[in-house]
Amino acid sequence: MFKLESQDLHLYYGPKHALKGISMGVDANSVAAFIGPSGCGKSTFLRCFNRMNDLIPNVKMEGRVLLDDNDIYDSDTDVYEHRKRIGMVFQKANPFPKSIYENVAYGLRIVGEKSRSIIDEAVETALTQAALWDEVKDSLKKSALALSGGQQQRLCIARAIAVKPSVLLMDEPASSLDPLSTTKIEDLIYTLKKDYTIVIVTHNMQQAARVSDKTAFFYLGELIEYDNTDKIFTNPSKEATQNYISGRFG
């Protein structure tokens, strides 16, 4: 059984056929990386897992997406409850213009948690897990916008994991960060794997090779190849994959 699974998933933006019959599964407590040239559909596919595409007008979807074998597009799935189980980290760090503490506490506040001690504890745990606690523990009341870019992105990770989701989706989480911050995020992904199932979209193939267990290569809305990361990067079975990872196109 997969933690996350898609079965023959098609997605249309108006007349544009953006995802063409994608079937794949992600094991629990593993990291799956999505690679492929811009516009290949990997981010769109990622957003299917927490139904963020619902927010875009004119999007039509066919097929099934399963979390723990439950269809998340089923009519009796509560989309808000579902999104609480699946955390998301975006390409550009997007902390709220609130204090560091309030950013991490946000997920608890929206479910109506009132207890100060429970929120305090969740904030500390999440920031510790995101390897940010030591840097910010004395300035929790300060604005999150005063943090550096790398810190902001780790804050966004802390915000996402504070509500204890089981899956973490990351859409190019390090693409706008300096190398040092990128290393920190990658180390973090490696540690977080213990507790979460992680799906990461990346343009950086070294990054995919470093952090992921399995890698999926997308091209023009199709899943070309999906296999163990070692195999994809050393001995891919499709020529298109070989061409892409060796930098011949894309």
Place this chain on the structure above:
Amino acid sequence: MNKRNRKNTAKIKDQLFKYFAILCTGFGLLALGVLLVDIISRGMGRINWSFFSNLPSRHFSESGIYTALIGTASLLFFTILVALPIGISSGIYLQEYGARNRFARFVEINIANLAGVPSVIYGILGLQFFVRIAGLGSSILAGALTLALLIMPIVIVATREALKAVPNSLRDASLGMGATKWQTTSRVVLPAAWGGILTGIILSISRAIGETAPLIVVGALVYVPFVPEGPLDQYTTLPIQIFNWTSRPQQGFMNNAAAGIIVLLAFTFLLNGIAIFLRNRWYNKIKL
């Protein structure tokens, strides 16, 4: 050679335009300066405590703006009470919830147009609806409802602009965590937009303070020797009091008018100053 000539001409044109622009700016500032100096030299002598606390009178030296101040204050109170909740809610609906279709664009253009309709038109509308049909007479309430209609488009447009300035990435972050649309709007988007909305509100209030024409149409009195006690009483306002004094022949009343203008200007400068301050602080905060 030819090329060099052309370059020189361009340079001269550039200089000429610069001096022309300085001249224009200078003219505007000069006109404003002369007005201010004239008003202050005439009116400053009349500004003292009794000018604020006296009722209007037939004798200019005993005449004050007390009733006008109370009238303006109560009028603004009811205007704000009506215009802000409706205006801000409409702005939120149109920007965050409303569909993006042709009807929405039609509504949008019309609201923008309403913000530019001459204010006396609102007065005529108020006269028919609030004064006559609703039977409110020439009361504070009728005036306030009329002014509320007048500033509502400004509040709506300002609210929408402020919401538009909030980056979508913040909405995504909140929705991605399982927040509902309303939680996202009330806890993330509105607090982030609040500085901009507040700026719009203050500017619309400063517009309402100075309005005269629509109030004359809906029957604000020119001479009120008593203080309004409730929303259905008759009233006068500061601009109307000034208007009244300027139509008197005696020089003393002219000085009273000048003093009234100083008070009115002080209020609008103060409000606009606060608005600019808030806007700058907000822009710095949201752009980070």
